[in-house]
Amino acid sequence: MVVKLPKALTIAGLDSGGGAGITADLKTFHAMGVYGMVALTAVTAQNTLGVRAIQEVEPSIVEAQVNAVAEDIGVDAAKTGMLSSSPIMESVAKVVKKWGFPLVVDPVMYAKSGDPLMRRDAMDTLRRTIIPLAKVVTPNVPEAEELSGIRIRNLDDAKAAAKRIAEEFHPEIIIVKGGHLTGAESIDVVYFRDNGEYRELSAPRINTGNTHGTGCSFSAAIAAGLAKGMNAWDSIRQAKELITMAIQYSLPLGHGHGPVNPMSWVELRAYRYDAVVDLNNAMGVIKNKVGELIDPQDNGGIAITPPQPYATDPRNVIAVTWRSIKDGLPISLIMRSGSSRLVKYALGMVSSNPELRALILISGLSDLISGVKRGLSTYDYDLSGDESMLISGALNNALRSLNRVPDAIHLTSVNDLVIMGESATSVVNKLIKALG
Numbered sequence: 001m002v003v004k005l006p007k008a009l010t011i012a013g014l015d016s017g018g019g020a021g022i023t024a025d026l027k028t029f030h031a032m033g034v035y036g037m038v039a040l041t042a043v044t045a046q047n048t049l050g051v052r053a054i055q056e057v058e059p060s061i062v063e064a065q066v067n068a069v070a071e072d073i074g075v076d077a078a079k080t081g082m083l084s085s086s087p088i089m090e091s092v093a094k095v096v097k098k099w100g101f102p103l104v105v106d107p108v109m110y111a112k113s114g115d116p117l118m119r120r121d122a123m124d125t126l127r128r129t130i131i132p133l134a135k136v137v138t139p140n141v142p143e144a145e146e147l148s149g150i151r152i153r154n155l156d157d158a159k160a161a162a163k164r165i166a167e168e169f170h171p172e173i174i175i176v177k178g179g180h181l182t183g184a185e186s187i188d189v190v191y192f193r194d195n196g197e198y199r200e201l202s203a204p205r206i207n208t209g210n211t212h213g214t215g216c217s218f219s220a221a222i223a224a225g226l227a228k229g230m231n232a233w234d235s236i237r238q239a240k241e242l243i244t245m246a247i248q249y250s251l252p253l254g255h256g257h258g259p260v261n262p263m264s265w266v267e268l269r270a271y272r273y274d275a276v277v278d279l280n281n282a283m284g285v286i287k288n289k290v291g292e293l294i295d296p297q298d299n300g301g302i303a304i305t306p307p308q309p310y311a312t313d314p315r316n317v318i319a320v321t322w323r324s325i326k327d328g329l330p331i332s333l334i335m336r337s338g339s340s341r342l343v344k345y346a347l348g349m350v351s352s353n354p355e356l357r358a359l360i361l362i363s364g365l366s367d368l369i370s371g372v373k374r375g376l377s378t379y380d381y382d383l384s385g386d387e388s389m390l391i392s393g394a395l396n397n398a399l400r401s402l403n404r405v406p407d408a409i410h411l412t413s414v415n416d417l418v419i420m421g422e423s424a425t426s427v428v429n430k431l432i433k434a435l436g
């Protein structure tokens with residue numbers, strides 16, 4: 001059987017900073033398992049602070065790009081982003097009608113910095129020519145205000161604006177995005193023109209300034225869902241999950257609004273998989289070589305974290321305790337994460353030194369601890385306090401007094417020995433070397 005690869009097209013501009021526009025769209029398409037293609041509408045000289053210059057692409061070239069990929073490769077769904085002028089919009093409308101693929105319209109008017117990305121005199125063409133072609137249209141609050149003429153301060157206003165846009169310009173589904181509203185949740189209002197139904201999509205509002213490209217990734221994710229043959233509502237729901245994650249793990253780059261991180265959708269899974277393989281390997285070595293030395297009642301174990309920006313959430317740390325290693329169950333059944341001491345130590349360690357992503361904790365076994373200490377460079381730290389702060393405090397002090405990272409830290413107030421390294425396999429090798 002030939003498996004059909006879903007294919008999506010973005011008709012949008014280039015952001016040289018890589019955070020928004022076609023680069024955000026292509027990352028999003030590929031993260032979602034969809035092959036991505038481009039019809040470029042403009043080149044912008046842009047970074048996280050603002051837009052410095054814009055060169056529009058000839059409308060005939062925009063049209064030619066769409067025809068080229070549609071004729072040969074095929075387009076299952078498309079999205080539009082920056083369409084800066086009326087002639088570009090007219091060309092896009094012509095080819096979209098010709099090929100008839102489902103279209104998501106992100107009616108981009110301004111960049112995150114507030115710089116305009118659309119000529120004012122194109123507003124009417126956007127309303128009358130582009131928006132009517134949309135299966136889904138995704139204005140943010142200022143754009144929905146512009147399109148509907150309704151001032152939006154809360155969800156009721158957003159609902160009224162969505163309905164007005166539907167009635168006047170006839171897209172099938174309108175999403176008024178809540179990124180510009182306030183409140184503990186970022187709520188998007190979804191309005192279905194057919195039956196007049198409203199739905200709300202809600203996610204915790206993440207406290208970050210790194211939101212460059214949210215609208216681009218969100219609309220690209222909806223187009224990716226449609227390209228896969230998902231229905232519109234499922235595509236929209238999944239896009240909300242992806243964008244929430246992309247904002248949670250956004251990247252602190254540049255001096256303005258850093259980019260969102262749509263690759264987190266696949267990267268985090270890949271890092272978890274690598275960590276499981278690494279831990280599995282380390283557990284095999286432990287069982288063969290030093291298993292009998294460790295009392296299964298010991299509260300310690302092994303933990304590994306993904307790299308930054310993912311090493312912030314305890315749920316992303318993979319840890320196993322000695323007790324469960326001794327029980328011999330498969331790793332999938334004994335992995336744990338959340339609030340254990342192992343996990344807190346791991347997060348504290350990686351926050352101080354991003355290269356230290358794995359640790360072994362030996363807790364309270366005085367004989368074993370003194371044995372290991374003889375074979376490894378160990379820093380003794382006698383303060384007490386919060387578990388994640390303990391490790392970072394100890395690491396910072398160790399760096400100051402030793403001028404290098406020690407192999408292990410002995411938290412003498414709780415008699416915990418933490419052996420640190422880049423991978424679970426490397427910390428296990430340190431343990432074996434110390435005891436050998």
Ligand SMILES: Nc1ncnc2c1ncn2[C@@H]1O[C@H](COP(=O)(O)OP(=O)(O)OP(=O)(O)O)[C@@H](O)[C@H]1O
Binds near residue numbers: 139140180240
């Ligand atoms: N701080 C945040 N926390 C959680 N979700 C957010 C946050 N900011 C925006 N969102 C969500 O991101 C999606 C995009 O909305 P937003 O209003 O930011 O789009 P936009 O203004 O068009 O973005 P851009 O400026 O990149 O074009 C929506 O689902 C919105 O709810």
Ligand SMILES: [Mg+2]
Binds near residue numbers: 106108140215216
């Ligand atoms: Mg936008």
